[in-house]
Amino acid sequence: MLYDLVIIGGGPAGITAGIYAVRKKLKTLVIAKDFFGQIAKTRQVDNWPGDLGISGIDLMKKMESHLKSLTSEILAGDKVVNVEKRKNSFLIKTQAGQELEGKAVLVATGRTEKKLGVPGEQELVGRGVSYCTICDAPFFQDKRVAVIGGGNSALGAALDLAKYASEVFILFKGQTMVADECLQGLIKVQPKIKVFLQKNIIAIDGQGKVESVSYQDNVSGNEEQIAVEGVFINIGTVPTVDFLAGLVRQNEGGEIEINPKNNATSQEGIFAAGDVTDSSWKQFVIAAGEGAKAALAAYNYLNKLEN
Amino acid sequence: MLYDLVIIGGGPAGITAGIYAVRKKLKTLVIAKDFFGQIAKTRQVDNWPGDLGISGIDLMKKMESHLKSLTSEILAGDKVVNVEKRKNSFLIKTQAGQELEGKAVLVATGRTEKKLGVPGEQELVGRGVSYCTICDAPFFQDKRVAVIGGGNSALGAALDLAKYASEVFILFKGQTMVADECLQGLIKVQPKIKVFLQKNIIAIDGQGKVESVSYQDNVSGNEEQIAVEGVFINIGTVPTVDFLAGLVRQNEGGEIEINPKNNATSQEGIFAAGDVTDSSWKQFVIAAGEGAKAALAAYNYLNKLEN
Numbered sequence: 001m002l003y004d005l006v007i008i009g010g011g012p013a014g015i016t017a018g019i020y021a022v023r024k025k026l027k028t029l030v031i032a033k034d035f036f037g038q039i040a041k042t043r044q045v046d047n048w049p050g051d052l053g054i055s056g057i058d059l060m061k062k063m064e065s066h067l068k069s070l071t072s073e074i075l076a077g078d079k080v081v082n083v084e085k086r087k088n089s090f091l092i093k094t095q096a097g098q099e100l101e102g103k104a105v106l107v108a109t110g111r112t113e114k115k116l117g118v119p120g121e122q123e124l125v126g127r128g129v130s131y132c133t134i135c136d137a138p139f140f141q142d143k144r145v146a147v148i149g150g151g152n153s154a155l156g157a158a159l160d161l162a163k164y165a166s167e168v169f170i171l172f173k174g175q176t177m178v179a180d181e182c183l184q185g186l187i188k189v190q191p192k193i194k195v196f197l198q199k200n201i202i203a204i205d206g207q208g209k210v211e212s213v214s215y216q217d218n219v220s221g222n223e224e225q226i227a228v229e230g231v232f233i234n235i236g237t238v239p240t241v242d243f244l245a246g247l248v249r250q251n252e253g254g255e256i257e258i259n260p261k262n263n264a265t266s267q268e269g270i271f272a273a274g275d276v277t278d279s280s281w282k283q284f285v286i287a288a289g290e291g292a293k294a295a296l297a298a299y300n301y302l303n304k305l306e307n
Numbered sequence: 308m309l310y311d312l313v314i315i316g317g318g319p320a321g322i323t324a325g326i327y328a329v330r331k332k333l334k335t336l337v338i339a340k341d342f343f344g345q346i347a348k349t350r351q352v353d354n355w356p357g358d359l360g361i362s363g364i365d366l367m368k369k370m371e372s373h374l375k376s377l378t379s380e381i382l383a384g385d386k387v388v389n390v391e392k393r394k395n396s397f398l399i400k401t402q403a404g405q406e407l408e409g410k411a412v413l414v415a416t417g418r419t420e421k422k423l424g425v426p427g428e429q430e431l432v433g434r435g436v437s438y439c440t441i442c443d444a445p446f447f448q449d450k451r452v453a454v455i456g457g458g459n460s461a462l463g464a465a466l467d468l469a470k471y472a473s474e475v476f477i478l479f480k481g482q483t484m485v486a487d488e489c490l491q492g493l494i495k496v497q498p499k500i501k502v503f504l505q506k507n508i509i510a511i512d513g514q515g516k517v518e519s520v521s522y523q524d525n526v527s528g529n530e531e532q533i534a535v536e537g538v539f540i541n542i543g544t545v546p547t548v549d550f551l552a553g554l555v556r557q558n559e560g561g562e563i564e565i566n567p568k569n570n571a572t573s574q575e576g577i578f579a580a581g582d583v584t585d586s587s588w589k590q591f592v593i594a595a596g597e598g599a600k601a602a603l604a605a606y607n608y609l610n611k612l613e614n
Contacts, residue, residue, distance in 0.1 A: 016356045016592060023354060047330060049323045049595055050358070050369035052376055062357035069359055260567035262587060280569060281603050285323060288356055289596020296588050 006102030011037025013274025014108035015063045016291030031075045035064040107272040111237035120204035128210025133157035145230035154234035155183040162192045171199045263294035313409030318344025320581025321415035322370045323598030338382045342371040414579040418544035427511035435517025440464035452537035461541035462490040469499040570601035
């Protein structure tokens with residue numbers, strides 16, 4: 001099946017691109033691992049104009065149902081593992097083994113939580129290890145949990161977890177937190193939260209479920225262990241671009257470089273929008289606007305191909 | 308009163324910019340003639356992600372109330388007539404005689420309906436002359452009306468009016484319509500609508516209210532008149548920039564040239580977003596995204612000023 005446009009990603013950029021492409025009557029396929037995006041982790045969204053205070057999940061559900069009311073050409077729950085350039089098209093391979101072809105491709109895969117890369121982490125995902133506090137915090141009622149990281153998202157996660165957990169340990173490798181003063185102030189007055197600085201995580205331990213975290217103290221060099229049932233990793237995100245295998249130019253941080261005028265990448269026929277790009281601000285409404293722009297630019301590109 | 312940022316415009320770009328600026332704790336003033344934007348003329352909006360089928364007016368009302376819930380620093384119902392550069396700020400004068408000062412200015416004034424520029428037009432606005440079909444069509448139940456123009460918006464206006472009016476006359480100066488085939492087809496099968504091509508409007512006539520339209524036939528040169536109670540002018544739009552008096556670089560069409568990366572204009576301290584800019588597509592969600600970008604760019608600019 002040869003599509004005009006294959007959109008990869010189900011966040012605000014991908015969904016908005018899908019709405020625009022379908023309304024332009026492009027033969028469009030949207031491939032989405034899920035319909036979340038980073039926003040779904042936000043308990044309350046106050047800057048999506050018109051819907052003050054909506055939850056990130058509710059906002060994404062509204063967007064998903066909008067897209068689905070316009071098209072059924074959606075491949076959900078699968079993940080793109082490779083994009084290959086052909087003569088006049090691109091071949092897209094998915095994890096489930098599907099092969100799809102598009103005259104143009106729109107990458108809106110957003111960002112992925114960074115992994116710690118320590119033993120036990122991968123094995124215990126969903127068994128105590130989590131990258132999404134808003135999704136998983138309620139499972140840790142009256143339990144001890146660790147939060148790894150020292151930025152805004154880590155401190156926000158700790159505050160969220162304190163509503164459920166009996167104790168929350170923040171473990172951070174730096175000498176000082178790197179979060180907003182205001183969040184640091186809230187952390188200080190929350191008695192359930194304890195902060196441990198200069199700790200490098202060595203391993204997450206447990207048989208079938210998380211039982212403890214092991215870390216080395218940067219100052220003493222001693223190895224220590226703390227018993228917890230949950231580990232929430234919040235050490236930042238990276239753009240989700242591995243499947244492109246160097247097909248487009250990326251900046252130092254791995255973000256796809258785009259022409260901000262029309263969201264074209266260095267590879268003719270590939271467009272990109274949203275948090276996966278090198279745009280200066282990672283914001284929901286900006287990602288949505290970029291999705292629309294990229295779809296309209298792809299439409300113009302496809303029209304030129306025909307003529 | 309010296310503001311950090313004065314936002315001019317109450318459409319999707321201005322409102323979104325306002326939401327972002329206020330949340331960034333900038334001392335912000337939003338000056339809005341109204342809270343409409345071009346979208347308010349759209350009966351049904353299908354491409355604002357998450358709100359399939361919402362009316363343009365309802366969408367703008369949601370956005371307006373979002374902004375108003377965050378700030379009361381809004382000057383509504385007034386219009387900026389001049390912006391003047393001072394040493395470290397801009398002086399903004401309004402029609403009602405207010406003078407305001409901002410360290411930075413964000414222009415989101417959108418576009419204005421083109422005027423015909425014929426006698427009677429200005430005098431009879433609101434007395435039969437209208438630039439907004441969706442606002443005014445219901446007042447012309449069982450009446451005869453003229454639509455001036457031959458593009459998509461003119462034909463759409465004629466179709467809307469045919470639901471109310473007894474007869475709709477489309478008067479267009481061109482030899483053929485310039486609207487989508489699909490709209491032209493709908494016009495043909497609507498018996499209430501009659502099309503007159505190659506007619507140049509000379510005047511709109513009437514004492515206190517519209518009574519007729521006078522036009523010259525391009526072919527015969529004859530002057531003719533048609534009795535109508537309403538005249539709906541749909542001959543396109545121009546960017547609303549007159550008040551800037553050459554302070555920023557504009558393209559041939561009068562649109563403000565922006566750096567698409569951060570919505571900066573050629574004038575340091577002035578940012579622009581939405582349909583008033585030279586961005587390639589005039590779309591609601593793109594305007595909203597640009598409003599956010601411009602506000603965040605203004606925030607960075609102001610931070611640098613301080614340091």
